[in-house]
Amino acid sequence: MEDCIFCKIINNEIPSSKVYEDDDILAFKDINPQAPVHIIVIPKKHIRNILELNDESLLAKIHRVIKKIVKEQNLEEQGFRLVTNTGEDGCQTVKHLHFHILGGIKLSENL
Numbered sequence: 001m002e003d004c005i006f007c008k009i010i011n012n013e014i015p016s017s018k019v020y021e022d023d024d025i026l027a028f029k030d031i032n033p034q035a036p037v038h039i040i041v042i043p044k045k046h047i048r049n050i051l052e053l054n055d056e057s058l059l060a061k062i063h064r065v066i067k068k069i070v071k072e073q074n075l076e077e078q079g080f081r082l083v084t085n086t087g088e089d090g091c092q093t094v095k096h097l098h099f100h101i102l103g104g105i106k107l108s109e110n111l
Contacts, residue, residue, distance in 0.1 A: 041098065
């Protein structure tokens with residue numbers, strides 16, 4: 001999608017601090033981190049939100065990548081938060097499916 005910031009990151013039009021990349025998925029550090037570890041995981045195919053994701057194999061692959069990153073970031077024992085926002089009331093500001101991995105500190109119970 002032409003005006004999607006995440007698509008521009010995928011196409012290397014905007015720089016990012018990549019954590020993981022393969023043919024289908026990209027993960028990078030959030031530019032405005034809300035925790036010491038704040039990584040965004042996205043499919044390279046433009047999918048607007050979780051409700052438009054119809055490919056169960058892609059969801060399974062995203063899950064495997066998230067587990068890999070959590071292990072690499074040493075978040076397994078202390079815990080982490082995994083968030084995907086959907087729609088306006090869900091505070092989805094970028095209309096491209098993405099998952100936030102947040103950790104490295106005791107997180108507030110408030111979202």
